[in-house]
Amino acid sequence: MNPLLTLKSVTMEFGGLRAIGDLDFHVAPQEMVGLIGPNGAGKTTVFNIITGVYKPTRGDIHFQGHSLQGKKPNRITALGIARTFQNIRLFSSLSVFDNVRTAMSGRLRYGIVHSFTRGAAFQAEEARIRDEVFALLDIFGLRDDADRQASGLPYGDQRRLEIVRALATGPSLLLLDEPAAGMNPTEKVRLMELIHFVHEKFRIAVLLVEHDMRVVMGVCQRIVVLDYGQKIAEGTPDTIQRDPKVIEAYLGGEVTHA
Amino acid sequence: MKPNIAHIALAAGLVASFALNAIAPQLDDYAVNILVLAGINIILAVSLNLVNGHTGQFSLGHAGFMAAGAYTSSIITLSLSPVLSTAPAWQGHVAFFGALLVGGVFAALCGFLVGVPSLRLRGDYLAIVTLGFGEIIRVVIQNTEALGGARGLEGIPPYTNLLWTFGIATVAIYVVASLVNSTYGRGFIAVRDDEIAAEAMGINTTKYKVTAFVVGAFFAGLAGGLYAHFISYIAPEGFNFLKSVDVVVMVILGGMGSTPGVAAAAVLLTLMNELLRDFEQYRMIVFALLLIVLMIIRPQGLLGNFQRRKRKPAQP
Amino acid sequence: MDWANLTQQLINGLSLGAIYALIALGYTMVYGVLRFINFAHGDVFMIGAFAGLYVHRWLKPLFHWMPDFLSALIVLLLSMLICAVIGIVIEKLAYKPLRQRSRLTVLITAIGVSLLLSYGTQLVCGAAPKGFPQLIKNETLDLPGVVSMTTEQVVVLVVTVLLLISLRFIVQKTRMGLAMRALSNNPTAASLMGVNTDAVISFTFGLGSALAAAAGIFFAMLYQAIDPFMGILPGIKAFVAAVLGGIGNIAGAALGGVLIGLLETLVVGYSKNIGIPPGFRDAVAFVILILILMFKPAGLLGKSEREKV
Numbered sequence: 001m002n003p004l005l006t007l008k009s010v011t012m013e014f015g016g017l018r019a020i021g022d023l024d025f026h027v028a029p030q031e032m033v034g035l036i037g038p039n040g041a042g043k044t045t046v047f048n049i050i051t052g053v054y055k056p057t058r059g060d061i062h063f064q065g066h067s068l069q070g071k072k073p074n075r076i077t078a079l080g081i082a083r084t085f086q087n088i089r090l091f092s093s094l095s096v097f098d099n100v101r102t103a104m105s106g107r108l109r110y111g112i113v114h115s116f117t118r119g120a121a122f123q124a125e126e127a128r129i130r131d132e133v134f135a136l137l138d139i140f141g142l143r144d145d146a147d148r149q150a151s152g153l154p155y156g157d158q159r160r161l162e163i164v165r166a167l168a169t170g171p172s173l174l175l176l177d178e179p180a181a182g183m184n185p186t187e188k189v190r191l192m193e194l195i196h197f198v199h200e201k202f203r204i205a206v207l208l209v210e211h212d213m214r215v216v217m218g219v220c221q222r223i224v225v226l227d228y229g230q231k232i233a234e235g236t237p238d239t240i241q242r243d244p245k246v247i248e249a250y251l252g253g254e255v256t257h258a
Numbered sequence: 259m260k261p262n263i264a265h266i267a268l269a270a271g272l273v274a275s276f277a278l279n280a281i282a283p284q285l286d287d288y289a290v291n292i293l294v295l296a297g298i299n300i301i302l303a304v305s306l307n308l309v310n311g312h313t314g315q316f317s318l319g320h321a322g323f324m325a326a327g328a329y330t331s332s333i334i335t336l337s338l339s340p341v342l343s344t345a346p347a348w349q350g351h352v353a354f355f356g357a358l359l360v361g362g363v364f365a366a367l368c369g370f371l372v373g374v375p376s377l378r379l380r381g382d383y384l385a386i387v388t389l390g391f392g393e394i395i396r397v398v399i400q401n402t403e404a405l406g407g408a409r410g411l412e413g414i415p416p417y418t419n420l421l422w423t424f425g426i427a428t429v430a431i432y433v434v435a436s437l438v439n440s441t442y443g444r445g446f447i448a449v450r451d452d453e454i455a456a457e458a459m460g461i462n463t464t465k466y467k468v469t470a471f472v473v474g475a476f477f478a479g480l481a482g483g484l485y486a487h488f489i490s491y492i493a494p495e496g497f498n499f500l501k502s503v504d505v506v507v508m509v510i511l512g513g514m515g516s517t518p519g520v521a522a523a524a525v526l527l528t529l530m531n532e533l534l535r536d537f538e539q540y541r542m543i544v545f546a547l548l549l550i551v552l553m554i555i556r557p558q559g560l561l562g563n564f565q566r567r568k569r570k571p572a573q574p
Numbered sequence: 575m576d577w578a579n580l581t582q583q584l585i586n587g588l589s590l591g592a593i594y595a596l597i598a599l600g601y602t603m604v605y606g607v608l609r610f611i612n613f614a615h616g617d618v619f620m621i622g623a624f625a626g627l628y629v630h631r632w633l634k635p636l637f638h639w640m641p642d643f644l645s646a647l648i649v650l651l652l653s654m655l656i657c658a659v660i661g662i663v664i665e666k667l668a669y670k671p672l673r674q675r676s677r678l679t680v681l682i683t684a685i686g687v688s689l690l691l692s693y694g695t696q697l698v699c700g701a702a703p704k705g706f707p708q709l710i711k712n713e714t715l716d717l718p719g720v721v722s723m724t725t726e727q728v729v730v731l732v733v734t735v736l737l738l739i740s741l742r743f744i745v746q747k748t749r750m751g752l753a754m755r756a757l758s759n760n761p762t763a764a765s766l767m768g769v770n771t772d773a774v775i776s777f778t779f780g781l782g783s784a785l786a787a788a789a790g791i792f793f794a795m796l797y798q799a800i801d802p803f804m805g806i807l808p809g810i811k812a813f814v815a816a817v818l819g820g821i822g823n824i825a826g827a828a829l830g831g832v833l834i835g836l837l838e839t840l841v842v843g844y845s846k847n848i849g850i851p852p853g854f855r856d857a858v859a860f861v862i863l864i865l866i867l868m869f870k871p872a873g874l875l876g877k878s879e880r881e882k883v
Contacts (some may be wrong), residue, residue: 004412018557027292039398051458052457053457072458072462073454073458074459074463078460083458085458089454089455090449091448091451091456092451093515094444094447098444101444102441102445102448102459103459105441105459108458112437112442114434115440115442115443117265118262118436122440125441126441167457169459224546
C-alpha cells in the first residue's frame with residue numbers, strides 16, 4: 001500500500017539552530033502512529049512543518065501524492081490533514097456549534113456573494129451543514145452544549161471539541177498534539193477509547209504526539225522516537241520499549257510516567 | 259425563492275428610509291441634520307466593525323477611506339454640475355448615486371492596498387500601519403492642487419438626503435450582518451479568535467482579512483461621499499487621525515463585533531456630540547476617560563460580547 | 575553637487591533626528607519590558623514642552639541672576655522630572671490593571687490616555703499655539719563653507735549625546751538597567767530570579783518619559799511654538815523610528831530616529847530635485863514604516879520573534 005504521508009530528509013533550522021535534522025518517516029492509510037521523544041525533541045515542530053505553519057529548511061513532504069512544499073496551512077487542511085493543538089486553540093468566543101461548522105467552511109460550494117443573496121441553494125447548504133454538525137456533536141456527546149460558548153466548556157470537553165472540530169474538516173490524517181495533557185487517569189482512559197473510536201468510525205490515520213507512554217502504547221501500532229530533532233528509533237510498541245537508545249534518551253532527559 | 263428574515267429586514271429598512279425621507283419636509287432642519295449625521299455614523303461604525311470587531315484587524319485608518327470616497331465622488335459631481343444644474347432633479351440623483359459608487363469602489367481599492375500588508379501584521383502594529391495609510395491619503399490630498407490642497411473643495415452639490423443616508427445605512431447593516439451570519443461568515447470571527455487555528459481548520463485567512471478591509475473601506479467611501487454631499491465642503495483636515503478615532507470610539511462603546519451595538523453607539527454619540535456642543539472641550543475628555551475605564555472594567559463594550567482574551571506568551 | 579547645502583541639510587536633519595531618537599527610546603524600552611506600543615508616549619513629549627514653558631514662567635524671577643545654561647538646565651531637568659512622574663502615574667493607573675490582557679486592549683487604553691492628555695492640556699492651557707521662551711541666547715555660528723548652525727542646534731545635539739551616554743550607562747552598568755534587560759529578555763525567568771517587575775516597569779516608564787520631555791523641550795526650542803496636539807505626529811514618527819531600528823533595541827531606536835530625521839529633512843531640502851513636494855515630509859515616516867514591516871519586520875538591528883503554536 002502506498003503511504004499516506006511521507007517525510008523525506010526534512011530539516012528545520014531556526015536561525016542556525018537545527019531543530020529537526022534529516023527526518024524520514026511515513027504514515028500509511030488508516031495507521032495509528034505515535035511520535036514520541038523527550039521534551040524539546042522537536043515533536044510539535046514536526047506537526048508545524050507538516051501542517052504548513054513552518055516552512056522546512058530542506059526536505060520533501062508528500063501527502064496522497066501531493067507535494068506539500070510551499071502550501072499554506074489552509075490548503076494542506078483542504079487536502080485532508082487536520083490537527084489539534086497542544087495548548088487548546090478553540091475559537092473561544094464562538095459557540096460549540098459554530099466552532100464545528102467553521103471548520104466546514106473550507107468545503108463550502110457557495111461563498112461571499114451567496115451570503116448576501118441568501119437564495120435557495122445557500123439555504124439548502126446551510127441546512128445540510130447544520131445536520132452534519134449536529135450529527136458530529138451527537139456522536140461525541142456534545143449536542144447539549146451546542147449553544148454554549150467554547151471557552152465555557154470544561155477542560156476535557158474542550159479537548160474533545162478540538163478533535164470534533166478537526167474531524168469536521170473531513171481529514172484522512174488526524175494529527176493529535178498531546179491530547180492527554182492535563183488529564184487525570186480516568187480521563188486518559190476515556191481519551192484512548194475516543195481515539196480508537198475515531199479511528200474505527202472515520203477510517204482515518206492518526207499521528208499522535210504524546211508524553212504519556214501508557215496512552216501512546218495503548219493506541220499506536222507503530223512508534224517513531226525523536227531525540228534532538230533526529231529519529232533514533234522506529235518500530236512497534238514492544239520493540240521501542242526495549243530499545244536501549246530510547247531508554248537512554250529518556251533516562252538522559254526527563255522520564256515521564258503515566 | 260422563499261423569503262427569509264434577512265430579506266424582510268432589508269426590505270423593511272429600505273421602506274423605513276423612504277418613509278423617513280417623505281416626512282423630512284415636516285421636520286425642522288436641525289432634526290434632519292442630526293438624522294443624516296447619525297445615519298452616516300452608522301455606516302462608518304458598522305463598516306469599521308467588520309474590520310475591527312468581527313475580523314479583529316484593528317484599523318485606525320477609516321477616515322482615510324472616507325476621504326477617498328468623499329473626494330472621488332465630489333470631483334465627479336463637481337465636474338458634472340454644469341450639465342446637471344439645468345437637468346431634472348432625478349438625473350442629478352442618478353449621477354450622484356453613480357458618483358457615490360465610484361467613490362466607494364475607489365475607497366475599496368485603497369482598502370485592498372491596506373489589507374495586503376495587514377496579512378503579515380498583527381494587533382498593534384497593524385493599527386499603526388493603517389493609521390499611516392490614512393495619513394498618507396490625507397497628505398497626498400493636502401498636496402494635490404487639483405483636489406483643492408489644504409483649502410479643500412467647496413460648492414459640492416447637496417444631494418444627500420435621508421433616503422440616501424438611511425438606504426445605504428440599511429444596506430451596510432444588511433451586508434455586514436448577513437456576511438457574518440453564515441457558515442462562511444463565521445470564518446471572520448474565527449480569524450479574530452485564533453488566526454493559527456483558523457488556518458489549520460482550512461480557512462483562507464488572507465481572503466477573509468482582505469475581504470473585511472475591502473468591504474469596510476467601500477462603505478466608508480460611501481459614507482464619505484454622503485458626508486461631502488451633505489456639508490457641501492470637505493477639507494483634508496476633516497479626515498485626520500482624530501476622525502478615525504471617533505469611529506473607533508463608536509465601535510468600542512458599541513462592543514466590538516456587535517452590529518446592533520455599534521449602530522446604537524453611532525446614534526448615541528451623534529446625539530451626544532450635538533447635546534455637548536456647548537461643552538466641546540469636555541467632550542473628548544469624557545470619551546477618553548470612557549475608553550480607559552471601559553477597557554479596564556468592561557472591554558466587551560457597553561453593549562457587546564467581545565471576549566476577554568489572555569495574551570498568548572511569545573516564544574523567546 | 576552643492577556640498578554646503580548638503581552639509582546644512584544634514585545638520586538640520588541630525589537635530590530633528592536627535593529629537594525623534596529621544597522619543598523613540600521611550601517606545602522601545604516600554605516595548606522591551608511590556609511588549610506593547612505606548613501610544614500616549616507622543617503626548618508625554620508634548621507635556622514635556624508645556625512643562626518647560628510653565629517651569630520657565632514660574633521660575634523666571636530666579637533666572638535673572640543665573641547664566642543662560644544654568645537656567646536652561648534647571649528647566650530641562652525639572653520638566654524631565656515632571657514627565658517621569660506623569661509617566662509612572664499613567665502606567666500605574668491605566669496600564670497596570672491590564673497586564674496579561676490582549677495587546678489590543680492595552681492599545682485602545684493607550685489611545686484613550688493619549689486623547690486625555692492632549693484634550694486635557696487643551697482644556698487647561700487653551701487650543702491656540704503658544705510661543706516658547708528662548709532658553710538660551712540664540713546665535714548663528716558660521717562654520718567653514720557657507721554652512722551655519724544655531725547655538726540651539728548645538729545644544730540639542732550635545733545634550734542628546736550626553737543623554738544617550740547616560741542612558742547607556744544606566745542600562746549597562748546599574749542594577750536597574752540589568753533588571754530591565756533581564757525583564758525584556760525573559761519576563762518569567764526575570765521574576766523567578768527575584769527581579770521586582772513592578773519597580774522595573776515603573777522605572778522604565780519614568781526613564782522613557784524623562785527622555786521624551788527632553789525631546790519636547792528641544793522641539794520647542796527649535797520650532798518656538800507648542801500646542802496640545804504637537805505630540806501626535808512626532809510621536810508616531812518616533813514609533814516608526816523604533817520599528818525601523820528594531821523595536822526593543824535601544825541602539826536601534828537612536829539609529830532609527832536619526833535616519834528618519836535625516837530622510838525627512840532631505841526630502842524637504844531636495845524636494846525640487848527628486849520631484850516630491852515638501853508637503854510630503856509627513857508621509858516619509860509612514861512609507862518607511864510600511865516598507866520595513868513588509869520587508870524586514872524585525873528592523874535594522876532587531877531579532878525576530880516567533881509565535882508559539
